[in-house]
Amino acid sequence: MVGAVHGIHSHRRLRGGALGAFVAATLLSGAAAADEGPTKVSAAFFDHYCSDCHYEDKSGGLDLSELQYDPGNRDNFATWVRVFDRVSAGEMPPKKRKERPAPADLANFTKSVSSSLAAFEKELTTRDGRAVQRRLNRYEYENALRDLLNVPWAPVKDKLPLDGEAYRFNKSGEALDVSFVQMERYLTAADYAMRQAMSAAFERPAQSVWKIYARDAIGPRRYRPAENGTLTDRLMFPVLDSHAQPEVRAGRAPNSSPETREREAVGKVSSIFSDAGGYGWGFNAPAAGRYRIRLKGYSVWVSGGGIGRWFYEGQGAEKAPVYWLPVWHRPNADEIWPGRNAEPIGIYAQSPGQTRPIGVMDFTPEPSVGEVEVQLAVGESIRSDAMRLFRTRVNGSDEQYVNPLATKEGMPGYAVQWLEVTGPLDDAQARSGYALLFGELPMRRLGADEKGGVPLERVTSIVNTPAFGGPGGFPRAPSVNNQLVEVVSRMPRQDAERLLRSFIQVAYRRPVDESEVQRFLGLFQREFDLGSGFARSMLTAYTGVLVSPGFVFVEERPGRLDDRALATRLSLFLWNSTPDAALRARADRGELHEPEVLRAEAARLLDDAKSRRFVDAFTDYWLDLRKIDDTSPSATIYNDYELDEPLKLAALDETQLFFAELLRANLPARNVVSSNFTYLNERLANHYGIPGVTGAKMRRVNLPRDSERGGLMTMASVLKITANGTTTSPVLRGHWITERILGIETRPPPPTVKAVEPDIRGAVTIRQQLAKHRDNPSCAACHTKMDPPGFALESFDVMGARRDRYRAVAENVKPEPGYGLNGQAFAFHYGLPVDSAGEMPDGRTFRDIKEFKRLVMRDEQSVARNLARQLVAYATGAPVRFTDRAELEKIVERARARQYGVRTLVEEIIRSELFQTK
């Protein structure tokens, strides 16, 4: 055994005594030269060439006199790799030193170190494999249950604890721990998903159409400020053919009449923020499944000069409204005109404590119908909202705010005519989850005096009208209750054994041992004998299967993966789920390892819509997209971004669609750094200053020739994630870019170094603050590598918009005129200019991000190598280690002919040793 026993030898020596140290080291390390690692050779080398700076921790930050060889310790191993890398790259000893290592010394040293490290790692690989055995992560567990039970709507991921992260991804056994919290949540999640599958098959409602007219959903009471003094820009108003209906609004004419019914609409000028925003349609999905949602409406223009706020005085019969003066920026809902622009309309699915965007459409000045198809969980309700309009935030106890979209001529608004929901859409697969669990056995309602049964969620009231809010404006909770059902079996024991056997065979990704069938059958038997009924007893046994190691763990044996393990690895890589029947069949027949078969299966998986899961999960971790909401733009400096949902959603979409396109079209990896296209909609194009893109739909756009956009670094998502909402730091952004995009790992700063506190008062830039830091040579070693991209990106603010000057806040400087999306006045002024110039570690200089990208692009291969390295860690659960480097080079080399196409890289990884061995 290398390392753990023999390898731990300190060879702390007095400085200067090279020979003495050599002897001491030799004596200490004993005889077994092959086992002891590189210490004998390295000690002499260190003494001679490194001791000035690296003994007794002078200034080099690494004390080589204390360095032991203990490869079993991951940090120690990494230190040796780093020493090897820096010496063999010629970075150490530093070039300014007069004495260069003699070539023989150098060769001797590097050979000794690399052969020791390689020997250790190879032995480890033989014994345990590259990767540590792991369980499914929460993304994979969700997809696995959804696919197995055909419940694509079921939220499972969020029921499980957060996964640990190693080598940047949630794919390594080293970080995927199991706690009893995990076990408890597995039990809950498995039971939930199975009941969802039963629910989808139980008294499944026929496909129906619900058409809800806005006028029915909205009572006239939402037109007028009720007694609670609602501000007028939160009110709704009646609209007919793009014009106001003052009589209807005043309550002097009926809210709806048969002649005009199809043309009637209800309008609004603000967006969701408080409960007063948005249209809750009061529709609750009667069953889980796919629904088609259609929404009809158009944009309007509303005159200003409305009443600022209404109040009531007096009690009982004497109660009467008290008016305030008209205000220019408040809507006058009695003067409405056709819209002047299109309004993006977001559609959301809501349940308590959760809102999720499900679609977006444009309302143009002419009425139009938008349509989306979505998966809804039972009881979820639908809300629509004009996403671009302002959010009426109040600050403190002062209710004053100004609609930032209001001009002297009025303000934009939108009007909705109706919502139509069709569903659950016919789906031949709707019962397949149930069929897996219970075959052809029928379900029935459980009688009141019967024991056992399984509770299934049922919605008792599908449409609650009038539904816009309900008392106090809260989204109304649907009436969901649980119906107890039982599965009818005439021969429970035989049925149980038959069903359970086939279930385990589908759930497990390997041949099933008879003892395992008996183990879970025992669970059924026990439960059934206690009188819990057939359905509950079966779910008990199935739960056992779905939380057992055979399902939860990825079973791989050291050495070459067998076909079934290969199938699982391939499927977890490209679908983030367990293999489907076709892939399993190939594995069962023992063909999958054949290069042509493997290539064909990989292609099939990549071409399937499920490969989008790979794109989303990979970018969630590689690019931290999952952290998009971790910080919010400062309400003081950046209130023009306050809750700008359309921008944030478009930014996420851009990155995911872009990467999906690289993969689909096999575009060169260099696009990661610089690309002549991206994905945009109107909001994001405006943000980037790119003309000619209208509407809410994302589409591929060719960028102008001189655009600074294109590539990941200048995407709003990345620029937001690498900022903190208030300020940007070239160090943090630069570090992130060097690691993720350029593939250069830098170590964290020593704990004693204080972070630079950003100063938003405007007198000093972060760059000036950093200058001192960079003057320190031991800091400079890393900062010269990681700061350049950070400097280049200084010309982008916390949401990724172009900037030439920093924003600052100071009491003695007048802020910029204008209002943020929250209706509050701007508080910032423009401070010092941005300097986006910098110098690469090799001395080449750049003036801005465009030049920076050009410099990086000169080494396309490095960009490809980094992407390949990230993909290997994601696909195999282990990083590219010391001995894997050669194999990585092969992968990159093979992709060269295709200009390092992203899909080619993926395919070459799948072909590689790294992928096909544990």
Next chain:
Amino acid sequence: MKKELHAPYVATRQAVSRRRFLRGVGVAMSLPLLDAMLPRSARAATAAATRDATPRRMLGICNNLGLRPDLFFPTGTGRDYVASPYLELLAAHRNDFTVMSGVSHPNVDGGHPADISFLTAAPHPASSSFRNTISLDQYIAERIGTLTRFPSLTLAVNGAARGLSWTGAGVAIPPEERAADVFNQLFLQGTPEQVEAQIRRLDTGRSILDAVADQAKALERDVGSRDRSRLEQYFASVRDLEHRLQESREWERKPKPVVNVSAPADLTNPAQYMDKLKAMYDLARLSFETDSTRAITLMLNSVGTPVVTLTGETITDSYHNLSHHGKAEEKLAQLKVLDQFHMKLLAQLFTDLKAVSEGGETLLDRTMILYGSNLGDANAHSTINLPTLFAGGGFQHGQHLAFDRAQNYPLPNLFVSMLQRMGLEAERFASSTGPMRGLEMT
């Protein structure tokens, strides 16, 4: 909306009736969970320390229309503050509470919907991609919940659909709003059949765990050492969970505490808001006195409350309408009547808790009570400068902690202090920046 059922063999601790069991987790009965991230030995040490420590409790109350700020906030700071008209009503307890101004949850905005973030501090509750996070009481219940029969209680007045308690998965725990039902669950013995049924469910959970533990053991035999350690961890987790189920099972056999009071009347009319509130306060005191639970949340859904019936007073408008007083005198006056009644009920609760002694201390000294709101000023829907009272629990009270009323101090810091008082090792909660500045334990 969705009644989130846990797997039945794990979830429920006690079901009074079939109806209640079917409704799911009415009283928060989810399995209490220890911190998953603690190493085993540290976890065991924490559990032992907690078991022997002085029992500490928390009651978190959110009145989702708040209190009139002009009559609530005191003047002056520190111990010499001058009580406001509302605080005068608590004068007898001046040294038992701290009043705070200039505190709020960072980025928790959006007006009324912010109440569901009152004990979670999850940002932007009204935004279009909101997901709630674990609430303070559930964080506590996960850690010390097995010490009592009920890990936590989630209560509400007029708010069956809106509660303050959220699980670690951001799932709402539906609150219980009928005091009589809760009383029965706390003190009424289940029938032997019910107890047996419950035990059976727990045993089913254990038998599942046994089966999968067997498999893990079998698999461990054929794998290398690094992989084995992963399976061993799985195995240990299974055994841990079994142990928790065993602890839950033990509660089933233990007789429930006997109390010398009759069950509260079953009040169903939302207009009886104040009577319902009084009943909930009494229940909270009884629960703590019998050590039935250590964490209670109480949502006062004033927004969903109609015209309140109050003996001797004339209230003519719904609570929500009164809150949007627009500075109209009549409305302000009626709102003041309601606010004052809140203060009187709180004073009574403090008095009642002081009347109970436990281990040489009063129950109030061992019970942290947070009374506050998601709204600083309901008239304007503002979510900063929240009116906040913090009483009891073993802190040096009798002071006004005054922070900047425009640029607020983070209220989640109070949660950190509360967790630390609970004896839990907590450095952070949601957007906290540390423990509450100026709040010292006794």
